[in-house]
Amino acid sequence: xxxxxxxxxxxxxxxxxxxVLISLxxxxxxxxxxxxxxxxxxxxxxxxxxxxxxxxxxxxxxVNNRDMIDTIVYDIELSGDFSYNNLQNIINNKMKxxxxxxxxxxxxxxxxRKLISGVxxxxxxxxxxxxxxxxxxxxxxxxxxxxxxYVDAMTGEMIITVAKSIYDxxxxxxxxxxxxxxxxxxxxxxxxxxxEQSYGMLLDNKGxxxxxPNDEFLPDQEGIKGVSEINWxxxxxxxxxxxxxxxxxxxxxxxxxxxxxxxxxxEIATTGWHYATAVSQASYEKPxxxxxxxxxxxxxxxxxxxxxxxxxxxxxxxxxxxxxxNTVESFSxxxxxxxxxILTEDEIGKLGKSFNEMADTIQDYSNDLENKVExxxxxxxxxxxxxxxxxxxxxxxxxxxxxxxxxxLDLQVKDYFSIWKPRDxxxxxxxxxxxxxxxxxxxxxxxxxxxxxxxxxSMMVNSILNSVTKVIKLxxxxxxxQEVDIRLKxxxxxxxxxxxxxxxxxxxxxxxxxSIDNERNKLIFSGAKIDIFISDKNDxxxxxxxxxxxxxxxxxxxxxxxxxxxxxxxxxxxxTDGFLxxxxxxTKYGIGKKGFIKLLNDIKDQGMKEQMIIIEKIINxxxxxxxxxxxxxxxxxxx
Amino acid sequence: MEEFYIEPxxxxxxxxxxxxxxxxxIKGESYPENSFAFYQPIFDLIETAVSKxxxxxxxxxxxxxxxxxxxxxxxxxxxxxxxxxxxxxxVVIWYYDEDNEHxxxxxxxxxxxxELPFDIVAK
Numbered sequence: 001x002x003x004x005x006x007x008x009x010x011x012x013x014x015x016x017x018x019x020v021l022i023s024l025x026x027x028x029x030x031x032x033x034x035x036x037x038x039x040x041x042x043x044x045x046x047x048x049x050x051x052x053x054x055x056x057x058x059x060x061x062x063v064n065n066r067d068m069i070d071t072i073v074y075d076i077e078l079s080g081d082f083s084y085n086n087l088q089n090i091i092n093n094k095m096k097x098x099x100x101x102x103x104x105x106x107x108x109x110x111x112x113r114k115l116i117s118g119v120x121x122x123x124x125x126x127x128x129x130x131x132x133x134x135x136x137x138x139x140x141x142x143x144x145x146x147x148x149x150y151v152d153a154m155t156g157e158m159i160i161t162v163a164k165s166i167y168d169x170x171x172x173x174x175x176x177x178x179x180x181x182x183x184x185x186x187x188x189x190x191x192x193x194x195x196e197q198s199y200g201m202l203l204d205n206k207g208x209x210x211x212x213p214n215d216e217f218l219p220d221q222e223g224i225k226g227v228s229e230i231n232w233x234x235x236x237x238x239x240x241x242x243x244x245x246x247x248x249x250x251x252x253x254x255x256x257x258x259x260x261x262x263x264x265x266x267e268i269a270t271t272g273w274h275y276a277t278a279v280s281q282a283s284y285e286k287p288x289x290x291x292x293x294x295x296x297x298x299x300x301x302x303x304x305x306x307x308x309x310x311x312x313x314x315x316x317x318x319x320x321x322x323x324x325x326n327t328v329e330s331f332s333x334x335x336x337x338x339x340x341x342i343l344t345e346d347e348i349g350k351l352g353k354s355f356n357e358m359a360d361t362i363q364d365y366s367n368d369l370e371n372k373v374e375x376x377x378x379x380x381x382x383x384x385x386x387x388x389x390x391x392x393x394x395x396x397x398x399x400x401x402x403x404x405x406x407x408x409l410d411l412q413v414k415d416y417f418s419i420w421k422p423r424d425x426x427x428x429x430x431x432x433x434x435x436x437x438x439x440x441x442x443x444x445x446x447x448x449x450x451x452x453x454x455x456x457x458s459m460m461v462n463s464i465l466n467s468v469t470k471v472i473k474l475x476x477x478x479x480x481x482q483e484v485d486i487r488l489k490x491x492x493x494x495x496x497x498x499x500x501x502x503x504x505x506x507x508x509x510x511x512x513x514x515s516i517d518n519e520r521n522k523l524i525f526s527g528a529k530i531d532i533f534i535s536d537k538n539d540x541x542x543x544x545x546x547x548x549x550x551x552x553x554x555x556x557x558x559x560x561x562x563x564x565x566x567x568x569x570x571x572x573x574x575x576t577d578g579f580l581x582x583x584x585x586x587t588k589y590g591i592g593k594k595g596f597i598k599l600l601n602d603i604k605d606q607g608m609k610e611q612m613i614i615i616e617k618i619i620n621x622x623x624x625x626x627x628x629x630x631x632x633x634x635x636x637x638x639x
Numbered sequence: 640m641e642e643f644y645i646e647p648x649x650x651x652x653x654x655x656x657x658x659x660x661x662x663x664x665i666k667g668e669s670y671p672e673n674s675f676a677f678y679q680p681i682f683d684l685i686e687t688a689v690s691k692x693x694x695x696x697x698x699x700x701x702x703x704x705x706x707x708x709x710x711x712x713x714x715x716x717x718x719x720x721x722x723x724x725x726x727x728x729x730v731v732i733w734y735y736d737e738d739n740e741h742x743x744x745x746x747x748x749x750x751x752x753x754e755l756p757f758d759i760v761a762k
Binding site for chain 1: 649650668670672673674675702703705706707710711713714716717736738739740741742744748749751752753
């Protein structure tokens with residue numbers, strides 16, 4: 001998927017997403033902290049209650065046993081009959097009643113080495129009850145005592161002795177004792193569980209382990225195991241906490257299996273023992289992790305819903321903007337008829353309306369402008385047509401003064417060609433030809449300017465030549481040029497009225513004249529800034545005309561006639577500068593006079609028509625890639 | 640005097656007058672429809688420029704002049720020649736490409752008939 005981060009839609013969805021995310025995370029974290037605290041407190045309270053309940057149950061067991069002994073001793077003391085018989089009867093009787101959980105009832109006597117037993121146990125001869133710990137402890141305590149538990153060698157069960165001294169007034173008669181299995185207590189501890197991953201523990205008043213799920217820690221034949229026997233840091237931490245009565249009856253330890261455990265404990269009042277419940281940290285944290293999961297899902301759902309709402313909302317804003325944007329884009333690509341369809345009362349609707357108004361105005365202007373341009377174009381086309389027709393007609397006139405060389409030269413030369421190529425429809429270049437008697441005069445004329453002004457000049461020069469050649473012989477071309485110069489200046493007005501330094505009209509012409517004198521069999525040339533090129537079998541030579549041109553010129557020298565013998569097969573060429581100076585795309589400059597000489601050398605052995613075709617081909621080739629700069633006129637003759 | 644500049648077109652040259660150097664440069668090709676109209680402002684400019692005490696430099700670097708542009712150049716050079724004869728300090732420097740016979744011939748024809756400092760320099 002392509003996401004354009006510059007679009008408003010994406011920008012706002014991202015901003016919204018960040019806002020929602022931040023607020024949700026803050027709320028969730030706060031809620032989690034509070035909830036965690038509450039849940040943890042509730043758990044603690046619940047476990048503590050369970051522990052208290054269990055320790056009370058255990059305590060009840062001890063209280064029952066204590067009370068039973070208390071009652072029996074009380075009854076004996078009240079009867080005042082301390083005879084062996086009576087006492088034997090009493091314990092026999094009690095044994096019958098309590099044989100279910102009592103192992104034996106027995107009494108040791110202070111006055112002599114004697115012991116009577118409810119189950120008829122015969123003490124060995126060296127047995128002196130008065131030296132046994134249960135007897136000594138009971139003798140030294142007013143109330144009921146519980147001995148340390150020990151393991152019965154026969155059954156492997158734990159046995160505890162409950163005992164109380166018997167007094168006849170102030171005289172110590174002996175001590176009543178009862179042996180009972182601790183199995184009930186052990187079962188209570190082992191069976192009652194707070195949760196699946198919890199277990200119970202019972203510690204005596206010295207912190208030694210009485211009950212624990214791990215057999216290794218349990219009392220055995222060698223006695224009960226305590227801190228010095230059990231190498232388990234967690235346990236030692238528990239013992240220390242119990243001794244110091246610290247931490248609100250709850251401590252964290254590492255279990256003997258290496259897991260994190262929480263220990264909750266409570267004292268059993270009757271014996272000063274401690275009942276403890278161990279809960280694994282993982283199970284304790286379980287409600288908390290449920291809480292976290294719950295919050296996680298809630299967060300995810302909230303984000304998805306928030307995103308959907310945001311997307312829809314932004315869509316409702318962006319859609320009209322997009323529509324408006326499409327309209328504007330369409331309008332800008334010249335589809336002037338489109339208008340916005342978003343015309344609601346809000347800001348975007350107002351924008352749409354404003355756009356429509358603006359579009360109306362622009363369309364009006366545009367239509368108006370198009371009409372005006374069309375009108376102007378029509379007028380221009382008409383004007384252009386008129387001008388073109390006018391020039392077309394002028395061209396006809398100019399064409400009509402271009403002589404038919406066939407008439408003029410047919411009898412004078414063996415062959416000839418002419419190229420006349422004005423830059424525009426009409427031009428400043430013309431050629432001219434006249435035969436009177438034995439003389440034929442050919443002129444090539446390059447008037448200043450091209451196009452219509454050039455054509456005007458050419459008409460003028462043409463008519464001047466016509467009239468001059470009526471009075472000056474055709475075999476004196478220099479004289480003719482001189483006369484043409486005078487008459488042209490006369491016609492144009494030589495100098496400006498305002499500035500005597502400036503010529504009035506800056507115009508004139510370059511003219512080349514070749515006269516064929518049949519009388520003397522000569523060729524006479526005179527040029528006003530025009531040269532001729534003569535080629536024979538061996539060579540091509542340039543014969544320079546005067547550097548003076550007709551009209552205004554820096555060079556003031558007189559025009560001169562240059563005479564040649566009229567040798568058969570000599571080829572004579574005369575050209576205006578149009579052909580020589582025409583550039584092309586590949587050649588920056590025209591071929592020039594040197595280039596023309598080289599060209600003539602290359603083609604001099606071909607027929608005149610072929611030469612013309614070659615030169616025309618060169619011209620056309622040049623004009624394919626470049627504009628024609630000047631009118632082109634070229635005449636070639638074979639004598 | 641102020642700066643003067645005409646942008647070149649296909650048929651007219653670039654014309655630039657630099658007042659600090661008192662230098663007029665004409666560069667490019669010249670065959671405008673009406674050459675006299677094109678060069679008229681240049682005639683006026685030269686009349687003023689040559690009368691300044693600083694040396695006036697007329698730098699030409701044209702590839703092609705048609706017949707009527709040639710006449711206009713004659714006018715410019717005419718003015719310069721008269722100014723030179725009146726004692727004004729000036730020089731014409733005509734640059735040409737060695738391949739361009741047309742430009743060289745024009746320059747040497749002008750030089751031949753004018754009495755003023757005229758340098759023809761191959762580019």
